[in-house]
Amino acid sequence: MHLHLTSVKYIGVAGLYDYGPPGSSLQANIIAEWRKHFIIEEHMLELDTTIMTPAPVFETSGHVARFADWMVKDTKTGDVLRADHLVKNVLEARLAGDKEARGMAAAPLTEDKKKKKKAAKSAAVKLADEVVTEYEAILAQLDNYSGPELGELCRKHNLRNPDTDNEVGEPQLFNLMFASSIGPTGQHPGYLRPETAQGHFLNFSRLLEFNNGRVPFASAQIGRSFRNEISPRAGLLRVREFTMAEIEHYVDPEDKSHERFSEVRDVKLTLLDRHVQEAGKSTTVEMTVGEAVDKGIIANETLGYFVARIYQFLLKIGINPQRLRFRQHMANEMAHYATDCWDAEIHNSTGWTECVGCADRAAYDLTVHTNKTGHPLVVRQALKEPIVTQKEIPEWNKKALGKTYKQDAGIIQKIVESMDQQELVKLKGELAQGKTVITSSDGAKQWELTPEVLTVELKTLKQSIREYTPNVIEPSFGLGRILYTLLEHSFWSREQDVERGVLSLPPVVAPTKVLIVPLSAREEFDPLVKEVSSKLRKAGVFSRVDDSNTSIGKRYARNDELGTPFGVTLDFASVQNRTMTLRERDTMDQRIGSIDDVIAVVTDLVFGNITWEEACERLPAYDGVQAIE
């Protein structure tokens, strides 16, 4: 694998991973493809905002109060566990034990023992049928429980810390943001952002201006975020520092159609909707995005459009569609303001894992920041047809008002101007009779008003601008999780030798596209290696040379594990005849041709212009023997 725990030689701090050279290239390639698929193709506005964020921003967004997980403490050791994970681990272990006791082949709980060493041990104990049903129902809606409900589950089902078999205490909230302090005086608390989204919202006005005041549009940001997870485990699936890619698509709340929806209408998805889950089941259905939106399963076109685009992106980088589903959030799981939310879940050795979220967050985010700062985050839209309304409007004789009422003039004006239409009509009637009396809000003072100071008139108003707070559709990608599941989906072993691993990454994301393998590091191959290397660079194809001191077969095997899709070999025939062989990673098939032909073919392969079958039509098979005179 290309990833490893950071600082592991120093201290047992989990959840922080470094990416080595192939891992960081793979990540860079996934990001480049993401940028192309979303930012470039959809003309999104890219942002780069700060990670360190003054505390008031997250107070307003609600993160200080609510961005927290429920944790429980082992009553004896003080070990801290995430409450929902405890429930999941113990119940799954009991169900596995039950299956074993019933003589059914219990699917092994984990495929990789190292990754799940903390999973509860299962013992072959048969459970009553109704208990099995109850456990399964709990697991199906695990994300739906509140903290006190999780505590109740622990008591009712006697769920204990599987490591110690001790009881656990009541669930408590633990805020997941890393806190720090900005500046030398310690006056300004700050947090590391747990998502990039707030950075988008704070810049909304400038983005809107940059987009010439028009909606819909989207901002996009790729960057690091931080969550102080209670129990980071399972490789890259739950870490404390991770790279995200987030889109905030701003849309008119009265029109959530999408201009390009017709392009994705027929994309077929595997859906797990909220009703199925709330009924304690996990049955998925296959459906086109068009059908899901038409039937109201997915709330609107724009949300459906992004769900489909997420699906296309994941397939493009190599995720197995058979192990990908979209799960809708249940009522309690979703924030109260959200309209709808779908997670792209990818199956891996630990089960189904949320890798992308796609939510319609309504007007929540822009509204809370507007309220806090007094700076309105709104769209002002010129109306094609102005809206005409009639309204009673108070008109003052300012001179008479000041002269008659002196220092009270301001209060009197305020009282009248805060009246609604009905009150104004009443006032108008009284004034038409000659005078009226108004009273201060505390009832302590009264003033008599006459038509000399005040008249009320019915006026026709034309509203040519509509002002509204846009709604936000937010696709949010956890790139580390995607990368990790992609590695799992891509890895397999050769039939003839299980020790020989292959990583079938698509060329678009593979760290190295072409491996150049000279027969040996002997100087006579140097000019050819340089030529091929430079020609590939000019064609925009990233290659590496492996001239290490082992057999060609071993060098290929090593690079199969790194996911390099193509290899070219330079040998004595190359020096004499200027030929080169081309090898495909998955089939190990080899072809031969002139150096320039092979470079042209491999370039087309890397950029996805041709398939391997088409390449085979252009280059004859290599039989392992080259003529050398």
Add this chain to the structure above:
Amino acid sequence: MHLHLTSVKYIGVAGLYDYGPPGSSLQANIIAEWRKHFIIEEHMLELDTTIMTPAPVFETSGHVARFADWMVKDTKTGDVLRADHLVKNVLEARLAGDKEARGMAAAPLTEDKKKKKKAAKSAAVKLADEVVTEYEAILAQLDNYSGPELGELCRKHNLRNPDTDNEVGEPQLFNLMFASSIGPTGQHPGYLRPETAQGHFLNFSRLLEFNNGRVPFASAQIGRSFRNEISPRAGLLRVREFTMAEIEHYVDPEDKSHERFSEVRDVKLTLLDRHVQEAGKSTTVEMTVGEAVDKGIIANETLGYFVARIYQFLLKIGINPQRLRFRQHMANEMAHYATDCWDAEIHNSTGWTECVGCADRAAYDLTVHTNKTGHPLVVRQALKEPIVTQKEIPEWNKKALGKTYKQDAGIIQKIVESMDQQELVKLKGELAQGKTVITSSDGAKQWELTPEVLTVELKTLKQSIREYTPNVIEPSFGLGRILYTLLEHSFWSREQDVERGVLSLPPVVAPTKVLIVPLSAREEFDPLVKEVSSKLRKAGVFSRVDDSNTSIGKRYARNDELGTPFGVTLDFASVQNRTMTLRERDTMDQRIGSIDDVIAVVTDLVFGNITWEEACERLPAYDGVQAIE
């Protein structure tokens, strides 16, 4: 400008900047060019390591003890100032006042008042000639003073807080790392990295292995770092969160030559060496890198190679070479372990600013981590010729040793085996006489040894592996500072209208390469806009459409300020004749040709294949009138 203070609507926390769409594109393009210029061209190994770092890492590296600035507190208000900045601001203000008093046109201290509002006010007071000389000498070696020396300067020259005219206290160290805590228990202190370098060093063994055990090689990383600056000011020049690009080049300490040095030998640089500064002067010299290395001004070839490559990179992205110099660190300024260090300083409205550092850090970093973890970060090199040495070696009769000395046997062995060659020769002589006596280290015990238990023999040893700790050459780039100075160097105003700003960014870094300007947003232009847009995308040229409701001239002017180098206009003649005009930003020169010809020319321009002069040979001038039938 494309950048703005983050969260400014919330709280006055300085030093945190967001990049909006053009700023973040400019940054992304600078990074892409950096990756090409360094990582790809030099086959560096790219890394992506974590920002959040367990505290022990920075304890070992020395950052916890020493990564700090000297701050002084205003004795009345408690305001905190950086000690060296206080000295600089006050002395520069006094020198400016002196110049004014002498009737010399004092160069305005600052070109942009907003940026330097905290600069000390200058009053026209004449200073004695020797005081002027003294102040100038202090300023020339400002980076050379320790904290107590800065305090002494404040007292001696009565330097006060320019904002309040109050005295300041003694300089105190303030650590610049942001602190946090990892995990729910609060047991693990962590810091946000202030540089990416430690992440490289912790991964050294894996990198070396990935490079097949060979040295020299380099690792590279682009990422965010954090410094809790005492007084962040001056736009992007001193901020609390910034993007860095760092290279750690590992080299044999006995051979710091560089394979490709001949390629840069003739690059001419402006150098300010340490001797000139230590003499209180700032006189630069022009010299080729080859000459500087030959004369020992730059310590070695590898360091010189990187200084030259830094120079080439900065010019490529548009930095003005007239405002770029390389300044050598003075003795006190440099870490004690470093061999040599040169900063690329770029001139801007605030003076000369360090934007890239290039240091030979010797074996310091790998040695401290090796000592702390016990995991040796070394290179094991197979020697072509084994080194043959002769050595006296003690040989034990273990059985007799144990039987005779029982529990003392271990101590005796330890004493003898820690002897040096001279002592062993003496021991050998005594044993040849029949016996010897050795004494415990505290002198309390003595043992008699005979040839039956111990002999000393001269043996011939062959060493076929050389083990060494590589030295590290570290080029370290502050990308925000480079971006900011680049904006200053690129910005100018049209002679005929100072309100019309132009940002002369080279195409390679410009956020948008080509602006597509339809005469209006009318539907008849849509097919052509789509065609041009799609053809440019296919050619790999990033374009934007501006169909906003203003004149073509205004749209061009707006995009001149964003640095867009080329514009193409679609009008009625385009619809009828399929022609398009091409405009160059700096000259405002316009050419005309068929849509496909213009796309071909502009693609060559963007990729730097041709100059504007060559483009003019391919496309005739546009006289402002197109024939429409």
